[in-house]
Amino acid sequence: DDDLAFEAFERVEATAAMQCPLGALVLGIARLMLCARAGHLDCYLRHTAKVSQKLYFTPLLVIMGTDWPIFALLNSYDWAWPGIPQGRDYECERSNRTVMEWP
Numbered sequence: 001d002d003d004l005a006f007e008a009f010e011r012v013e014a015t016a017a018m019q020c021p022l023g024a025l026v027l028g029i030a031r032l033m034l035c036a037r038a039g040h041l042d043c044y045l046r047h048t049a050k051v052s053q054k055l056y057f058t059p060l061l062v063i064m065g066t067d068w069p070i071f072a073l074l075n076s077y078d079w080a081w082p083g084i085p086q087g088r089d090y091e092c093e094r095s096n097r098t099v100m101e102w103p
Contacts, residue, residue: 006031022068025054029073041082 009016009027017024028051035043055063063070 021054021058022062022066022070025051025058026068026070026073028054029070033073033077036077036079036081039081044082 009031013024016027028047032044032047032051035047
C-alpha cells in the first residue's frame with residue numbers, strides 16, 4: 001500500500017489541476033494504472049472516479065488536440081480488471097441496430 005501512496009502529489013493536486021489540467025489528468029491516469037496493476041481495488045476505484053470526472057468534463061476536441069498522450073496512455077493497459085462495476089449496464093444492444101428510436 002505504501003507504493004500506492006501519493007501524498008506529495010495530493011498536497012499540490014488542486015494547484016496542479018488549475019495550472020495544467022491535462023497534465024494533472026495524465027498523472028491521474030498513470031496513478032489509476034499503477035493501482036490497477038497492483039490489484040488494489042480501493043486505490044483503483046478512488047482514482048477511477050477522479051479520472052472519469054475529468055475526462056467527462058474535458059471537451060473531446062481539447063483531448064484530441066493536446067500533445068499529452070491521453071488516448072495512448074488509456075490504450076496501453078488491459079482494462080479487463082476489475083471488470084464491470086455492479087449496477088452499471090454496458091450492454092451494447094442498441095449498437096447492433098441500424099436505427100435508434102429516440103424518445
